[in-house]
Amino acid sequence: MTHGVRTETHSTSYPGGRTDWRDAATRHALLPLRIFLGVTFVYAGLDKLTDSAFMQAAGPGSIGDLMRTVRDSAAVPALVDPALDNPVGFGHAIAGGELAVGIGTLLGLFARLAALGGALISLSLWLTVSWASDPYYYGNDLPYMFCWVPLVLAGAPYWSLDALIRGRRRGRGQAGAWR
Template sequence: MNGYGGGSYGPGGRRTPKEQAGRYALLPLRIFLGVTFVYAGLDKLTDGAFLAADGAGSIGAVMRGVRDSSAIPALVDLALKSPEGFGYAIAIGELLVGLGTLVGLWTRLAALGGALISLSLWLTVSWQSTPYYYGNDLPYLMAWLPLALAGATVFSADAFLASRRRRTL
């Protein structure tokens, strides 16, 4: 894996130091978001209390607690039709998004998934946070957007697959 998806720059086909550094600019963000979402998904999947419809710390109790203060109560109502199913969907979604981001496989799609999870949590669970920057879901949403736009250009399955496609053409 050469780490980059192609192109040559500068005199003699060499990249300038600034261009070299720019290739790695999103790598720390990708690692942070990937590890965080894998951890969040595994944490939810292994927490029996979270995946219950009722009880302290359950997804059902959280959803009922934020229903009237959320930006989109209908979204909370939808989750409350099957709190356990919604809990599993969020946990598995976070796990898949995190793994895709870490490996760099379908990174833009994984980042879009992470952004949608963060957006839905911001509009429901952390919407009532005052001031708004106390809620953590909005910064996560903003952190996913550069990865959704740029993808993973270094140390990624996407870059490896792209370089293989170019070699076979």
């Protein structure tokens, strides 16, 4: 900060316009995590929506049977009770949430909010579906929850619609969004 003017330095320039590769790697370090989580959540949402057996109140592989099975072993059984009232509606809500989180994460649109949604979905699944995993690290929802934390904190500062919008608001156009 110099005389009330914000100055940003993102990389070290060397003679000939070279940029230190470590600076670029640091700036883009969260991009692989964003892509992995975004693709995974889009896939999970689409998988649920297209699986006719899953979107049933009862029967093998159904959301209804899954919720009845995990209810008594969940850390917070009260989280499962609303799903038991309308398992198909709950299945659609989870699938829609996963899709919204995945798309928001991939596009970098409302990235922190999408990441918070992903963390909350993962937390709720850990406290219900995978809580009984023994040992605890066999359940995949806890690591997913912690994978969302860096994206909640940092958002999507590069290669994102958030950065593009922020750049346009600052009058820079697209220059800062796609570095």
